[in-house]
Amino acid sequence: MSDRKEEWLEELMRLADGDARKRTAKQARILEAAIDIFAAKGYAAASTSEIAQKAGVAEGTIFRHYKTKKELLLSIAGPIAVKLVAPFLMRDFAKLLELPYEKVDDFFRAVLKDRLQFARQNMKLIRILVHEIPFHPELLAQAKELFANIVLQRAQKVITHFQEKGQIIEAPPWIIIRTAISLFVGFVVSHLVLMPDEPFDEEQEIDRVIDLLMNGISPRP
Numbered sequence: 001m002s003d004r005k006e007e008w009l010e011e012l013m014r015l016a017d018g019d020a021r022k023r024t025a026k027q028a029r030i031l032e033a034a035i036d037i038f039a040a041k042g043y044a045a046a047s048t049s050e051i052a053q054k055a056g057v058a059e060g061t062i063f064r065h066y067k068t069k070k071e072l073l074l075s076i077a078g079p080i081a082v083k084l085v086a087p088f089l090m091r092d093f094a095k096l097l098e099l100p101y102e103k104v105d106d107f108f109r110a111v112l113k114d115r116l117q118f119a120r121q122n123m124k125l126i127r128i129l130v131h132e133i134p135f136h137p138e139l140l141a142q143a144k145e146l147f148a149n150i151v152l153q154r155a156q157k158v159i160t161h162f163q164e165k166g167q168i169i170e171a172p173p174w175i176i177i178r179t180a181i182s183l184f185v186g187f188v189v190s191h192l193v194l195m196p197d198e199p200f201d202e203e204q205e206i207d208r209v210i211d212l213l214m215n216g217i218s219p220r221p
Contacts, residue, residue, distance in 0.1 A: 029055040039124035104162040119188045
C-alpha cells in the first residue's frame with residue numbers, strides 16, 4: 001500500500017475498532033477489500049465471500065471481526081462520515097476557514113477547489129457514501145451530525161465575517177451555507193461520480209459555479 005493509503009486505512013481501523021493492539025494484517029486486508037468491492041459494486045451486490053477472496057482470508061475470518069455484512073459496511077462508512085472526514089481529513093479544510101480572504105468569492109473558490117481535490121483523492125470512499133447513505137438511515141444520521149457539529153459551526157463564522165464587510169446579503173448564515181454546499185456537492189458528484197468520463201475545463205467550470213452562487217441565474221442589467 002502507498003503511504004497515503006496506509007495512513008487513512010490505519011486511521012480508519014483505529015476509529016472502527018478502538019484498541020490499536022487488536023489490529024491485524026488480515027483485518028487491514030478485509031477493510032481494503034471491502035472498500036474496493038463496496039465502491040465498485042455497491043453494498044447490495046457485494047458478498048462476504050467475494051470480499052474474503054479478494055482479501056486472501058477465509059470467509060469465517062470476516063465474521064470473527066464483523067458479525068454481519070452490514071456491520072462491515074458501517075465500520076467503514078460510519079468513521080468516514082463522522083470521524084475520518086471530520087476531525088482527521090478536515091484538518092486541512094479547517095485551515096481554509098481560518099485564512100484571511102479579502103473577497104468572499106476567493107474563499108468559496110478555494111473551498112470548492114479543495115473539496116474537488118479531496119474527492120479525487122478519496123473516490124472509493126466518496127462513492128460508498130454517495131451510493132449507500134440513501135439506503136442506510138444510520139449513515140444519513142451520521143452525515144447530519146457531521147454537518148451540524150463540524151461544517152456549520154465553522155462556516156457560520158466565515159459567512160458572518162463577510163456579511164459584516166458587506167460582501168454577502170443579510171440572511172441567516174445557514175441558508176447561504178446550504179446553498180453553497182448544494183452547488184458544490186452537485187458539481188463534485190456530477191463530474192466525478194455521475195459523468196466521470198466527460199471532459200471539462202476545471203477552472204472555467206469552477207468560475208461558473210462561483211458566479212452562479214454570487215449572482216444567481218437572473219441576467220445582469
